[in-house]
Amino acid sequence: MKRVGLLGCGAIGTEIAHAIDSGKISAKLTHIYDFSKENSKKLVDSLTAKPIITENVGLLAASPVDMIIEAASQDAVRDDILTILQNRKDVMIMSVGALLDESILDIVLDGCEHFNKKVYLPSGAIVGLDGIRAVQDELDSVTLVTTKHPKALKGAKFFESYKIDPDNITSPTVLYQGSAQEAVRLFPANINVAALLSLAGLGSQKTQVKIVADPKTDKNTHEIQAEGKFGKFAIKVENVPSPSNPKTSRLATLAAIECLKKICGTSLNIGT
Ligand SMILES: NC(=O)C1=CN([C@@H]2O[C@H](COP(=O)(O)OP(=O)(O)OC[C@H]3O[C@@H](n4cnc5c(N)ncnc54)[C@H](OP(=O)(O)O)[C@@H]3O)[C@@H](O)[C@H]2O)C=CC1
Numbered sequence: 001m002k003r004v005g006l007l008g009c010g011a012i013g014t015e016i017a018h019a020i021d022s023g024k025i026s027a028k029l030t031h032i033y034d035f036s037k038e039n040s041k042k043l044v045d046s047l048t049a050k051p052i053i054t055e056n057v058g059l060l061a062a063s064p065v066d067m068i069i070e071a072a073s074q075d076a077v078r079d080d081i082l083t084i085l086q087n088r089k090d091v092m093i094m095s096v097g098a099l100l101d102e103s104i105l106d107i108v109l110d111g112c113e114h115f116n117k118k119v120y121l122p123s124g125a126i127v128g129l130d131g132i133r134a135v136q137d138e139l140d141s142v143t144l145v146t147t148k149h150p151k152a153l154k155g156a157k158f159f160e161s162y163k164i165d166p167d168n169i170t171s172p173t174v175l176y177q178g179s180a181q182e183a184v185r186l187f188p189a190n191i192n193v194a195a196l197l198s199l200a201g202l203g204s205q206k207t208q209v210k211i212v213a214d215p216k217t218d219k220n221t222h223e224i225q226a227e228g229k230f231g232k233f234a235i236k237v238e239n240v241p242s243p244s245n246p247k248t249s250r251l252a253t254l255a256a257i258e259c260l261k262k263i264c265g266t267s268l269n270i271g272t
């Protein structure tokens, strides 16, 4: 049975830990780390099989686990991915936006090759990545329109440079239109899905993103349109937000759990 370490004990990490604890995933959660000691302790208290809380990420990386699940932040990927790979652990990454920085992607790819390790990127809060991957050589355009409630976008770097107060948005407002590359920088906790689309398809400059703040929505909606020599497709996902983090959709957590089930060998491999 795989031994798992968890980096990040927030909305996604907590649900994954519970899925392991309940036996839904055939794995053992043995070590966890989070900046927030309170989050780590709360998680341990809620689990039957109690993992060890490590004092820092270095100790998590060095702990006797087979893989580490990152469910923390893009900064965590930037700062810690090399240490994790150097400690010869496979990694599942949720904060995929960090990989649109080419130097980080190079570290990941070189690290995987050098240490013979694997990095898994679950499909997160979108569906259709199988299709994007299949047609990647025939794509002319990929666009993503993401609509969330302003409270789900609050705290994004975007608001430091653009003088818009999310609390004062009273009608649907386009906040951002441009490349996926810039979108993940300005909204690091909101649009990792754009990084997934970029990596699977046309890359981060050609993948176009629009972010809309809609005070009347209670969903995190992602609309994907892809066109090319193969034809075209459009996908709309209307996600229920996680109760503990409105930025994050429930589907992202469920996709991570499904990905982990597959890695741990407990489910059929269905789809591409
Ligand atoms: N791929 C996808 O489709 C999706 C990806 N995500 C991404 O997944 C990640 C986890 O999401 P979610 O669980 O909702 O986030 P939460 O904010 O609920 O939880 C993240 C936890 O990790 C902690 N943390 C952040 N950075 C670090 C670090 N460098 N080292 C240790 N702990 C850290 C946070 O502590 P503190 O609060 O003190 O910073 C917090 O307790 C986020 O980056 C999110 O953007 C989310 C949805 C979809």
Ligand SMILES: O=C([O-])CC(=O)C(=O)O
Residues within 6 Å of the ligand: 124, 125, 188, 189, 190, 191, 192, 193, 194, 220, 239, 247, 248, 249, 250, 252
């Ligand atoms: O969960 C979502 O709807 C999308 C999200 O936050 C992300 O991609 O970072």
